[in-house]
Amino acid sequence: MRDGFKDGFPIIMGFIPIAMAFGILCKTAEISLLESLGFSMIVFAGASQFIAVNLLIAGAGIGEIIFTTLLVNFRHFLFAASLSPKMTKDMKNTVPLIAFGLTDEIFSVASLKTKDLSKEYMITLESCAYFALAIGTAMGFILGGILPASVQLSMGIALYALFVAILVPEMKKSVKVVVLLVLSGMTNTICLYLFNIPQGWSIIIAIILVSVLGLFIKIDERELCNE
Amino acid sequence: MNRIYVLILGMMLVTYLPRLIPLVIMGNKSIPVKVEEFLSYIPYAALGALIVPGFLSAIPEHLMSSLLGILVALILGYYKGGVVFPVVGAVVASMLVINIGL
Numbered sequence: 001m002r003d004g005f006k007d008g009f010p011i012i013m014g015f016i017p018i019a020m021a022f023g024i025l026c027k028t029a030e031i032s033l034l035e036s037l038g039f040s041m042i043v044f045a046g047a048s049q050f051i052a053v054n055l056l057i058a059g060a061g062i063g064e065i066i067f068t069t070l071l072v073n074f075r076h077f078l079f080a081a082s083l084s085p086k087m088t089k090d091m092k093n094t095v096p097l098i099a100f101g102l103t104d105e106i107f108s109v110a111s112l113k114t115k116d117l118s119k120e121y122m123i124t125l126e127s128c129a130y131f132a133l134a135i136g137t138a139m140g141f142i143l144g145g146i147l148p149a150s151v152q153l154s155m156g157i158a159l160y161a162l163f164v165a166i167l168v169p170e171m172k173k174s175v176k177v178v179v180l181l182v183l184s185g186m187t188n189t190i191c192l193y194l195f196n197i198p199q200g201w202s203i204i205i206a207i208i209l210v211s212v213l214g215l216f217i218k219i220d221e222r223e224l225c226n227e
Numbered sequence: 228m229n230r231i232y233v234l235i236l237g238m239m240l241v242t243y244l245p246r247l248i249p250l251v252i253m254g255n256k257s258i259p260v261k262v263e264e265f266l267s268y269i270p271y272a273a274l275g276a277l278i279v280p281g282f283l284s285a286i287p288e289h290l291m292s293s294l295l296g297i298l299v300a301l302i303l304g305y306y307k308g309g310v311v312f313p314v315v316g317a318v319v320a321s322m323l324v325i326n327i328g329l
Contacts (some may be wrong), residue, residue: 010310017318021240031231038235047277052238062234070241075273078247087244087250099247104277108251111270153286154322156298157296160282161317163274164297168304168313170271177271184272185279192280207269214268215261 004124007109011125014105014162015132016139021155022049023140024147029057033141038139044102044130046071047159051199071200078207079107086110094119101126108166155169176219184210289325296321 019040026036031053039049055065066223080102090097098119106126110117170177184206191196191202248312258266278297285293301311307313 012313014314024253030257035229035231035235038232039238040315041236042235043242045238048238048242056234059304062237063231066235066237066241068275068277069238070234072243073242073245076242076245077249078266078269080246080255082269084250084253085263085266092254095250096247099242102246104273106268108274112327150325153325154296154318156286157293157300157317157321158280158314159228160278160285160293160297161314162310163278164300164317165304165313166308167271167278168301169308172305178270178300179267181275181278184275189280199310201251207272210272210275211268213267214272215264 004121007113007121008125008128009106011157012132013110013130013160014158015129016136017155017158018046018162019133019136020140020144021152021158022053022133023051023137023142024144024152024155025053025120025140026137026150027141027144029119030117031056033138036137036141037134040133041130044100044103044133045069045073046105046133050159065169065187068198068200072203074109074200074204076102078204079104081113083107083117086113087122088113088118088129091122094123098122101130105129105162108163112166112170121168176214176217176220179217179219180210180214183213199226265273277298286321286325292321292324 021147022040023036026039033200039052043049043052045052052069055068060068080099083102087098101122106122106129109125110122115224124195166176167181171181185210187206188202191197191205192199195202196206282297283290283293285296296317300317303313303316
C-alpha cells in the first residue's frame with residue numbers, strides 16, 4: 001500500500017495537467033461539467049477520452065465514436081494479458097475493480113515494476129489516478145477559461161511527457177528497450193501515414209510485430225553496465 | 228437520455244471489457260516461457276507506438292512547441308528522474324515556446 005502511494009504520487013502530478021487539458025477540451029466542445037466528469041469517472045480511459053471529444057467536436061456520430069474507442073482500446077487486451085502473470089493469487093475478487101483502472105499510465109507503471117503486484121498496490125495506484133483525473137477534469141473545466149491560451153494549449157504535452165518520464169529509467173537500463181521503442185514508433189508511423197491504417201489498428205500492429213521481433217533481437221547488455 | 232450519456236456508457240463498455248476479459252481468462256494459469264517473454268515486450272512496444280508519432284501533434288499546430296516539450300521531458304527524466312519534473316518541465320517549456328511564437 002505504501003508502495004502504491006509512492007508510485008501513485010507522481011501519477012497524480014502527471015494526471016492533473018492531463019485531466020485539466022481534458023476539462024478544457026470539454027468546455028470547448030460545449031459539454032457540461034457533469035458530462036465531462038462522466039467521461040473521467042465512468043469511462044476512465046485517458047487517451048481515448050481526448051479522441052472521443054475531438055470526434056464529437058468534428059461532428060462524428062455516437063456509434064462511430066464508440067467504435068473508434070473500441071479500436072483504440074483494443075490494445076488493453078494485450079496490456080491486461082501481459083500484466084496477468086505478475087498478479088498475485090489473492091486478487092481474484094478484486095479483478096473486476098483492478099481491471100477498471102488499467103489505463104495506459106497505470107499499466108506502464110505496474111508492468112515495469114520488478115516485484116509481483118499485490119491488490120493493495122494496484123488499488124492504491126489506481127485510486128490515485130482516478131481521483132486525480134476526476135479532480136483535474138473539474139479544475140480544467142472551471143478554471144480553463146481563466147488560464148491564458150498558451151497555458152491551455154501547452155497542457156496537451158503532459159500526456160506524452162508522462163509516458164516519456166515513465167520510460168527513461170528503462171531506457172537507461174537496457175539498449176534493447178530503446179531498440180524496441182524506436183521500432184514500434186517507426187512501425188506505427190509507417191502504418192499510419194504510408195498505409196493509412198486507422199490509429200487503433202496501427203498501434204495494435206506495432207505492438208504485436210515489435211513484441212514478436214523482441215523474441216529474436218539479441219543484444220548484449222553487459223557493455224552498457226560497464227559504462 | 229441525453230446522447231452524451233449514451234456515448235459515455237458505450238465507451239465505458241468498450242473500455243472496460245478489453246481490460247477485464249484477459250485478466251479473467253488468464254487468471255493465474257501458467258503460460259509458456261516464450262509467450263511470457265512476448266508479453267514482457269508489450270509495455271515497450273505499446274509506449275513506443277503511443278508516443279510516436281502522436282506527440283508531434285500534442286499541441287495542435289505548434290510543432291516546435293511539442294518537439295521541445297518532449298525534449299525537455301527526456302532531459303529532465305534522464306538527469307532528474309521521477310515524473311513530476313519531466314511533466315511540469317515539458318508543460319512550461321511548451322508554453323514558453325508558444326509565447327515566443329516559434
